[in-house]
Amino acid sequence: MKTRAAVLHEPGRPLEVHELDVDEPLPDEVVVRMAAVGICGTDLHSYVGEWKRPTPIVLGHEGAGVVEAVGDEVSAVAPGDRVVLSWAPACGECGACRRGRPAACAPLSAAIGRGTLLGGRTGLALDGETVYRGTATGALAERVVVAAGAALPLGADIPFEHAALLGCAALTGVGAVLNAARPEPGFSALVIGAGGVGQFVVQGARIAGAGAILAVDPVEARREQAVRLGATHVCAPEELRESVRALDPEGVDYAFDAVGAPETTALALRWTRGGGTAVVVGLAAAGVRLSLDPLDFTNREKTLTGTIYGSEDPAVALPRLLELVRAGQLELAGLVGPSFSLDDAEEAFRASLAGVPGRVLVTP
Ligand SMILES: [Zn+2]
Numbered sequence: 001m002k003t004r005a006a007v008l009h010e011p012g013r014p015l016e017v018h019e020l021d022v023d024e025p026l027p028d029e030v031v032v033r034m035a036a037v038g039i040c041g042t043d044l045h046s047y048v049g050e051w052k053r054p055t056p057i058v059l060g061h062e063g064a065g066v067v068e069a070v071g072d073e074v075s076a077v078a079p080g081d082r083v084v085l086s087w088a089p090a091c092g093e094c095g096a097c098r099r100g101r102p103a104a105c106a107p108l109s110a111a112i113g114r115g116t117l118l119g120g121r122t123g124l125a126l127d128g129e130t131v132y133r134g135t136a137t138g139a140l141a142e143r144v145v146v147a148a149g150a151a152l153p154l155g156a157d158i159p160f161e162h163a164a165l166l167g168c169a170a171l172t173g174v175g176a177v178l179n180a181a182r183p184e185p186g187f188s189a190l191v192i193g194a195g196g197v198g199q200f201v202v203q204g205a206r207i208a209g210a211g212a213i214l215a216v217d218p219v220e221a222r223r224e225q226a227v228r229l230g231a232t233h234v235c236a237p238e239e240l241r242e243s244v245r246a247l248d249p250e251g252v253d254y255a256f257d258a259v260g261a262p263e264t265t266a267l268a269l270r271w272t273r274g275g276g277t278a279v280v281v282g283l284a285a286a287g288v289r290l291s292l293d294p295l296d297f298t299n300r301e302k303t304l305t306g307t308i309y310g311s312e313d314p315a316v317a318l319p320r321l322l323e324l325v326r327a328g329q330l331e332l333a334g335l336v337g338p339s340f341s342l343d344d345a346e347e348a349f350r351a352s353l354a355g356v357p358g359r360v361l362v363t364p
């Protein structure tokens with residue numbers, strides 16, 4: 001089987017579209033014809049070389065499409081089914097998987113680092129040379145072969161361009177609130193960074209019954225979007241001190257760092273009230289370190305925690321997100337940014353790096 005795919009040969013070199021050889025699906029795998037793929041922060045880390053990944057590699061892990069073929073043992077989905085990709089089908093046997101946290105699966109993490117699928121192969125080649133897979137997926141292609149457990153049923157009513165966002169940003173941002181923080185209704189929240197994931201943290205906080213949501217972002221268009229999605233207050237970074245103090249001089253109950261840089265995590269912890277919780281949601285560049293004041297944890301009894309992929313099995317979380325979308329509580333349409341063809345995938349990455357509002361999509 002063949003597929004066209006956007007290939008990163010090395011960080012700093014523009015993406016190139018090539019026709020790749022694809023292994024036929026194993027009995028427990030499916031072929032998905034991709035319809036829409038979102039560019040996620042994780043893709044950008046690999047693209048600019050902040051994370052070391054083997055190359056050549058096909059990035060992309062947040063997407064939606066149609067099942068084209070299934071292996072002999074697959075019964076959960078059938079050809080023609082519309083699906084959202086999960087990048088954490090996971091092994092099902094390690095401690096993290098048994099605890100319902102497949103995104104923290106040790107064999108999956110190892111596979112992501114190696115640029116392969118969970119089973120250790122990539123199933124992709126260019127002129128006989130192995131091509132690796134971003135986030136154990138490699139969705140920036142017309143066709144993707146993945147484990148059947150990575151193709152989650154979508155239903156007929158949600159457009160692919162909206163559904164793509166469910167595959168990573170929505171699961172991550174909403175889950176950060178509902179599963180990692182688990183706040184009591186009426187809580188106050190600070191959301192640092194109102195990009196793709198941050199806007200879903202804002203929505204998660206609204207859905208969880210927040211009394212006040214302060215979103216901070218340097219980009220005005222993103223602040224305006226946060227207000228439409230449920231933020232009660234917004235500010236630019238230089239106004240953060242006054243804005244938090246005006247909300248509550250002691251700080252917020254929960255602070256979410258949707259950026260993940262050491263500076264923003266420090267801000268999240270700083271503006272969390274005594275006894276409150278700061279949650280790291282965004283992913284840092286490899287190798288960076290945090291500097292912490294231990295007295296925040298003793299004298300002020302703050303909690304600093306983190307979350308990956310919504311801290312829940314995506315197969316469990318996705319149906320609930322779909323319910324929220326259908327009930328009009330979770331907005332997707334307004335979060336979709338510009339869309340590019342597969343041939344223009346390089347432009348899509350540049351637009352995403354430039355911080356355009358909304359999720360940048362590639363529609364292969
Ligand atoms: Zn992602």
Ligand SMILES: [Zn+2]
Nearest residue numbers: 091094097105
């Ligand atoms: Zn596992």
